Amino acid sequence: MSSTKRAPHTAPLTAQRIREAAIAQFAAHGFAKSTVRAIAASAGVSAGLVIHHFGSKHELRAACDEHVFTTLTETKRANATSNPLVVAEMLGEGPMRIYADYLLKSLLDPSEQGQRFFDHYVESIEQVIEEGFAGYTLRQAEDRRAQSTAIAMLALAPMLLEPRIRHALGTADLAGSMARLTPYLFELYQHGFIESVPEKKEG
Numbered sequence: 001m002s003s004t005k006r007a008p009h010t011a012p013l014t015a016q017r018i019r020e021a022a023i024a025q026f027a028a029h030g031f032a033k034s035t036v037r038a039i040a041a042s043a044g045v046s047a048g049l050v051i052h053h054f055g056s057k058h059e060l061r062a063a064c065d066e067h068v069f070t071t072l073t074e075t076k077r078a079n080a081t082s083n084p085l086v087v088a089e090m091l092g093e094g095p096m097r098i099y100a101d102y103l104l105k106s107l108l109d110p111s112e113q114g115q116r117f118f119d120h121y122v123e124s125i126e127q128v129i130e131e132g133f134a135g136y137t138l139r140q141a142e143d144r145r146a147q148s149t150a151i152a153m154l155a156l157a158p159m160l161l162e163p164r165i166r167h168a169l170g171t172a173d174l175a176g177s178m179a180r181l182t183p184y185l186f187e188l189y190q191h192g193f194i195e196s197v198p199e200k201k202e203g
Helices: 012-029 036-043 047-054 057-078 085-090 095-108 112-131 144-160 162-169 174-191
Strands: none
Touching: 012 036, 012 047, 012 057, 012 095, 036 047, 036 057, 047 057, 057 095, 057 112, 095 112, 095 144, 095 174, 112 144, 144 162, 144 174, 162 174
């Protein structure tokens, strides 16, 4: 997932502030409704400076995609051996919650960029299956693409279905829902749901 980088090297803190403001705007209002002017106002800069750093709203979004995806992946890697509830706690507030909301907006976006974000997620899982993840080894299926897509579906379902899940569990927010679900999702990844299968009848 590549992004066009204009001039962040000349003022990295300004570029970072613009990017974070854009992530928050996109997460709160969606990509279509967020404007360069609103992003600039949130970052405390001019709209021209946003364009100077990122070229266009489209390229700014690509930079946000890259940053959010990389940050979420690195956070998972850094906490791979921690209690599974650690990541759930991070989703309660702060930047990680905003990044989670951004991820959800991307997944629900019907545009080509929304599809691109999901495809990149699947490709990252393919790489994890091939190389392992923080000491974990995953089973390797013959149809790696289908296997990776199935894992992506499972991993993203809590985000996509969060309002329904919250109602079913009686939780207050995403962090509360994930705190309830994470132990069972982790068990599912390790052992699966099925404990035994019926014996095949002969004849």
